[in-house]
Amino acid sequence: MSLFINIFISLFLVCASAPAVAAETRDAEDYFFSLNTGDLRAELADARKAGKKALLVMFEQDGCLGCIYMKQNVLNRVDVQNFYRARFVSFTVNIFNAVPLKDFSGKDHTEKSYAQSVGVKGTPTFLFYALDGREAVRIVGPVRDVAEFILLGEFVSSGAYKARKFAEYKQIQPKKITSDKKDL
DSSP, X not given: OHHHHHHHHHHHHHHHHSOSSOOOBOOHHHHTSOOOOSBHHHHHHHHHHTTOSEEEEEEXXXXXXXXXXXXXXXXXXXXXXXXXXHHEEXXXXXXXXXXXXXXXXXXXXXXXXXXXXXXXXXXXXXXXXXXTSOEEEEEESOOSSHHHHHHHHHHHHTTGGGTSOHHHHHHHSOOOOOSOGGGO
């Protein structure tokens, strides 16, 4: 009986020491990304019409550890999903897929040939396109945490990318205090 009590007390202490408020999460595929219609020109027109700031394409591949990290730790967060959905149309492109895709000029590609045509070399690559279809910001590799990913969205949506690099922008931002230890 004392073993049961010790286990119960240990379990209680572990649970009590956890953060009081955990961030709410949802599936990134369903709530962060929009359905990819396969036509970037149409996506851009829809983004303009909806008052978005840019298109965001996450180039990914099956088994990519950085992609998995982003989807399970950053893009699954409701606060991140709400922030990005308000400002961007976001979708994925698999760099090895043969799925048809039309680029901004209407040229036919596969997702693979499109990724090659824009010089994607690794995954994840986050490519933000301005509303005129030109590349605005490219980030290669996973973003460190939620706070940095939100900052990246602010960097693009504010237009700060026109004057400086993201690394410079991060340096001039005040440090934000959060209750979620993953964000620190």
